Amino acid sequence: xxxxxxxxxxxxxxxxxxxxxxxxxxxxxxxxxxxxxxxxxxxxxxxxxxxxxxxxxxxxxxxxxxxxxxxxxxxxxxxxxxxxxxxxxxxxxxxxxxxxxxxxxxxxxxxxxxxxxxxxxxxxxxxxxxxxxxxxxxxxxxxxxxxxxxxxxxxxxxxxxxxxxxxxxxxxxxxxxxxxxxxxxxxxxxxxxxxxxxxxxxxxxxxxxxxxxxxxxxxxxxxxxxxxxxxxxxxxxxxxxxxxxxxxxxxxxxxxxxxxxxxxxxxxxxxxxxxxxxxxxxxxxxxxxxxxxxxxxxxxxxxxxxxxxxxxxxxxxxxxxxxxxxxxxxxxxxxxxxxxxxxxxxxxxxxxxxxxxxxxxxxxxxxx
Numbered sequence: 001x002x003x004x005x006x007x008x009x010x011x012x013x014x015x016x017x018x019x020x021x022x023x024x025x026x027x028x029x030x031x032x033x034x035x036x037x038x039x040x041x042x043x044x045x046x047x048x049x050x051x052x053x054x055x056x057x058x059x060x061x062x063x064x065x066x067x068x069x070x071x072x073x074x075x076x077x078x079x080x081x082x083x084x085x086x087x088x089x090x091x092x093x094x095x096x097x098x099x100x101x102x103x104x105x106x107x108x109x110x111x112x113x114x115x116x117x118x119x120x121x122x123x124x125x126x127x128x129x130x131x132x133x134x135x136x137x138x139x140x141x142x143x144x145x146x147x148x149x150x151x152x153x154x155x156x157x158x159x160x161x162x163x164x165x166x167x168x169x170x171x172x173x174x175x176x177x178x179x180x181x182x183x184x185x186x187x188x189x190x191x192x193x194x195x196x197x198x199x200x201x202x203x204x205x206x207x208x209x210x211x212x213x214x215x216x217x218x219x220x221x222x223x224x225x226x227x228x229x230x231x232x233x234x235x236x237x238x239x240x241x242x243x244x245x246x247x248x249x250x251x252x253x254x255x256x257x258x259x260x261x262x263x264x265x266x267x268x269x270x271x272x273x274x275x276x277x278x279x280x281x282x283x284x285x286x287x288x289x290x291x292x293x294x295x296x297x298x299x300x301x302x303x304x305x306x307x308x309x310x311x312x313x314x315x316x317x318x319x320x321x322x323x324x325x326x327x328x329x330x331x332x333x334x335x336x337x338x339x340x341x342x343x344x345x346x347x348x349x350x351x352x353x354x355x356x357x358x359x360x361x362x363x364x365x366x367x368x
Contacts, residue, residue, distance in 0.1 A: 025140060026140065026168025027201060027202050034055055040111045051099040053096055065087065088101060093253050103275065124309060124312030125312050132319065134321060135162070136321055152189075165182070179211075186218040212238060233266075236265050262292075287316075299320060303320060
C-alpha cells in the first residue's frame with residue numbers, strides 16, 4: 001500500500017437502543033442508550049469508530065469534521081486528529097464535539113490497522129495480551145433479585161473476579177438503601193470477589209467520607225466519583241480519609257483535564273474514556289500523564305472499543321465491562337469479545353479492533 005493513500009469518505013449514523021430494564025444511577029435515569037457509529041473509508045477498506053452520547057454527534061461529524069479529514073493521508077492519524085481539534089476551536093471540544101472527534105479518531109485508527117492487515121493492539125504495541133475487566137451495572141433501579149442475578153452471572157458464570165454497583169441514589173438521599181445494597185452485593189459475590197461502587201458524584205464531601213468509612217464493613221475496594229468529578233479538592237479530601245481507592249476521570253475531554261486531576265492528587269486511579277476524550281490518540285496521551293504521576297488507568301465503558309488500546313497501555317489497571325455497552329456492542333457488531341475468566345483477549349486473526357457493524361441488526365434502531 002502506498003503512503004499516498006488518502007481517506008475517501010467519513011459517515012456517521014446514530015442508533016438508539018432501548019435498555020432491557022429501567023436504569024438509573026445516583027444522579028440520572030434512562031430508558032435507552034444512543035450509539036453514534038462513524039465509518040471511514042479508503043481504498044475500499046472501512047474502519048469503524050463509535051461513541052455514546054446525543055444523536056447530534058452524528059451531525060457534528062458531518063457538518064464540522066468530515067471536510068477536514070477527507071483527503072488526508074490515511075497513515076497520519078495524529079495529523080487528522082490535530083486538524084479536527086483545530087476545526088472545533090469555536091465549537092469547543094467539551095461535550096458532543098469531543099465525542100464526535102473521538103468516534104472519528106477511533107475509526108481512523110481502525111482503518112489504518114485494517115489497511116496494514118494487523119490487529120490494532122499490535123499496531124499500538126501489546127503490553128497486556130489479556131486485559132483484566134470488571135463487571136459493571138448494579139443500577140439503583142434494580143430490585144435485589146435482579147442485582148443478585150447480574151452479580152452472580154459475572155462471578156459464577158463468567159468468573160469475573162471484580163464487580164461494581166451504583167450507589168448515591170437520589171443524589172445521596174437514601175444512604176440506608178445504598179448500604180443495604182452494598183451488603184446484599186457482598187453476600188451474593190462472597191468474600192473473594194473485589195467489590196466496587198460508583199456514586200456518580202451523588203454525595204457531598206463529608207457524606208462521601210462517612211459512606212466510604214461505612215463501606216469498609218463489606219470490603220469495598222473502589223469508590224468511583226464519591227463527589228462531583230469537577231470537585232478536585234473534594235475528591236482529594238475523600239481520598240485522604242477512606243480506605244477504598246478513589247477514582248474519576250470519565251468526563252475528561254483533553255490532556256489538560258487529566259493533568260489537573262492528577263496534579264491535584266484527586267484520584268488513586270485515573271479513568272479514561274476514548275469515546276469522550278478524543279479517541280485513541282488522546283487516550284495514549286492521558287495514560288502517559290497518569291504514568292508521570294505514578295497512577296494506573298482504567299478504561300471507562302465501551303469495552304470492545306477500549307480493549308486494543310488498553311492492551312497497549314503499560315500502566316493499565318483494568319477495563320469496565322459495562323452492562324449497557326456490552327449488550328449494545330454484542331447486538332450490533334460482529335467480533336465482540338468474551339470476558340469469561342476475567343479478561344478479554346483480541347482475536348489475532350482479526351485486523352483493526354476486530355469489530356464490524358452488522359447493518360441489518362442496527363437498522364431498526366437508526367435515528368439519525
